[in-house]
Amino acid sequence: MTDTDRELDPALRELSDWAGDAPPLSPAARHRARTRLLSAMEGRRPLWRRPGLRIAVSGLATAAVAATVLVAVRTDDGSTTAHPGTVRPVTARTVLAGAAAYERKHPRTVPSPPRDDQFIYTKEIIKETNRATGETKSYVDETWRSVDNTRPSWVMEIGKGWWSKPYKKRPGDHVESVSVWPPQDWSRLEKLPTDPERLILSLLHKSGPNDRNDSIDEVRDDEWWDVEFSLAGLLKLVPVMPDGLRAAAYEALGMVPGVKAVPNQKDAKGRTGVAITYDDPNRPGRGGFGTYMIFDPKTYEFLGFRDIRTSGDGVRKKIYTQLSYLDSWAITDRAKQRP
Template sequence: MRDIDELRELRDFDTGTPPLDDATRQRARARLLAAIDGPAARVRPRRPVLRIALTAGLAAAVAAGVLVAVRDDDGTATHRTAKPPATSAPAMRNVSAQTVLKGAAAYAREHERTVSPRDDQFIYTREIIKETNQKTGATKSYVDENWRSVDGSKRSWIMEIGHGWWSPPLKKGESVWPPQDWGALRKLPTDPKRLILSIANEFGGRATSLDDISDEQWWQVHFSLAGLLKLVPVMPEGLRPAAYEALGMVPGVKLVPNQKDAEGRTGVAVAYDDPTRPEGSFGSYFIFDPKTYEFLGFRDVRTSGDGAAMKTYTQLSYLDSWAVVDRVKERP
């Protein structure tokens, strides 16, 4: 019935409305093809799909530094969402999420620092996190320092909102997304379309073009790209700009103006309007400078506890500094 309702809405579409952007048009085309194929074609076989397990929202996974890809035959995926505040910014009305992400890619290309760490070294990162209890307004700040083994063969030190632990190397046959070792990161395509297809096909897809990607797969692509950008602060040359451009190709990325970063600066955010979520709900925000498109940081929602004891926090975070070091716990 959903597809029929959408076709009725299309019939009543106001011809005075501005034309659809490429991302929205692509999503509409995919749904229209699904409607034409009929109900039988929309029955999804039980197959492994990407599932990201979040214990306290995506923000906690950011600090932990690893999203673990789990094969899940029931096709479910859980994640918390946050509703964007109702804001308006007349100066930003004619700017799309795609424009911002292309600008972010251009900024990253111009300012990225090229590194070639040795396998026996570590990537050091220092992240600043500010959390505000949504009920009480109380705010706490954390400094998380991480040391990741470049080739993944040594144990790493990981911190999550002020708490740290030793992360052992992956065992034989284990894998994570996004890749944490430099060798695996260097194998990822730096062409945005090829990067999207490689991610879509990583989890059981057979896409040869972007038109072959379903709504479910687009969610997987978005979540994988978001994880790559959030959890890998240091990347091989060209990969971050490609990831920004690829994110701009995902149907459903939207602009959310007037968002404050952890330093109190007002930026413009990019969020994802997931068609599988309740209408109006959003996940993480990527916040950018509205003029230069420099990346300013993330906005997330984190929860702790259950039931009446559950607490909800607005979390703002950014990468303060990074370096390549020879030993774990060594500061630059």
């Protein structure tokens, strides 16, 4: 029996044990059962159907095992396990599906869409530790980004701020070759699909809904890295989105080969969560945008980021571990205007 068979059989047994005359499952229970079954079946479904684009199956199987962590299953009454003392495996795709479900229940909403002439204010808390010395410093970064990127933005990183001038087209530039990602302006964000598969196809071209009638089965293995980079950048750098887009981005990220779950990761507040990270199967060792996205292991609420920063080179090179989270955000009429 293969590892996939062992994962799939318990899921099927759960279905077979359900009595036909039992009351219907609640939406939450039905979602959990579907997610677990899909996660168990992932190993049986071909990842790419186009000839010549398959990568080593054994490598993917290893990655799938590595992407599985153990967490307790929450039941409808709020308890953390269906049976005392038991845990069930959860994949990165399951974590991100849970994050999408949490986002739909607790969306970040705005009274009205931000105008192009406004700014998106964010306040980010960063805790940075020097890996060599163990010294830890904390920073409060406040940023005002121009919604349509036509006005100077005030940007801060680890306590230092500067004015970021908007991009100006240079002679010889083609309009289609110049783009700012991720977009802040609402008109561009609204063009992004809230269906996760269509969102993936859209991000390949950075042009909004894709009209080529493609399927994600046709995404080349060397294109997935760019998809992950775009999704992670969207999730990290855009604090407020049109309804359904953030949830779709979580689900789309769960479809990217090489995305995996890592248990027992601390966030900036000291909470233990399950982290999502990425290792490009096409080029092992190459990650994506950022390092870890940390989620609550029970509710799948997003807790914050873990990143690596380096400074200097040679003997002067320093490596820092950064833990960060979004403290607050707002829409303002001017840069440096307090919300």
